Amino acid sequence: MARRHWLDPLARKVLQAMGDLPQDAGRTGKNNRYDQKPEVSPNWCIDVNRASAEQWRQLPGCSEIMVDQLLRLQQGGVQFSQMEDLAQLLDISEGLCEQWRPYLIFRWHGDAPQLPEQAPLNLNSASPTLLAKTLPWPDERVERLIAERRREPFQNLADLQERLCLPPATVEALIGRVRFGSRPAGPSLPPRG
Known part of the structure; x- marks a missing residue:
């Protein structure tokens, strides 16, 4: 009999879905809910302040103009601390923000800035x-x-x-x-x- 992993079942299934653990023996049928991948599952995330052009292009609705602007700011040493800054800079809709949000990580490299207190x-x-x-x-x-x-x-x-x-x-x-x-x-x- 195959030995099961010591993790609780939910954690084990998450790691199996991500490919970090092998599937349990006997759970390979088409009707098994554990073998079905979620419809939308981010397989990757990007560090907004270090992302490459290729990474930006993978986001739905990210135009070449947006990629160019983001890379120019990145090359100039500019960093973003939150989604709202990025949305305002690129003038993107709330819907597109929500599509991007699961894929974006805002890691600040250096001292963090203070957030604005007045209208732009x-x-x-x-x-x-x-x-x-x-x-x-x-x-x-x-x-x-x-x-x-x-x-x-x-x-x-x-x-x-x-x-x-x-x-x-x-x-x-x-x-x-x-x-x-x-x-x-x-x-x-x-x-x-």
Whole structure:
């Protein structure tokens, strides 16, 4: 008689379903509920802050544009601490968030950031005064941001980081605190009087 594993039955079945333990002898029939695999079972998970392009592409609905943006931020040293940050950055629906959630692991590599406490600031349309007051940046960096957004609105955090040459810690501090809506219509400078 085959010797059974010492684990409780539920733990044993989970390990067997994952392939870490061999199936019990005598439990190989088609009608046996233990041999049936669940319809949706994540066989893999990805570390959001270390994922490769191939891993991102395996997620349903993850476009090449999303993959490119995520990899650019990762190369710039930016990390995510929660699903909400990722959803906001990629502008994905709640339904897609729920599809991705079982596959994503948010491991922070280094010191963890503080979560945002206020509504996101629109970097493409906020007044220079509001930018200077809200962003803890040197005046020169705020002026460079304003000059760059006049040339062309920022598309996302990766675009902002690349165009302003921001260090990863600065970009991480912006996650969940800023957004990138379009500029208001009309001239960017006040009319001369």
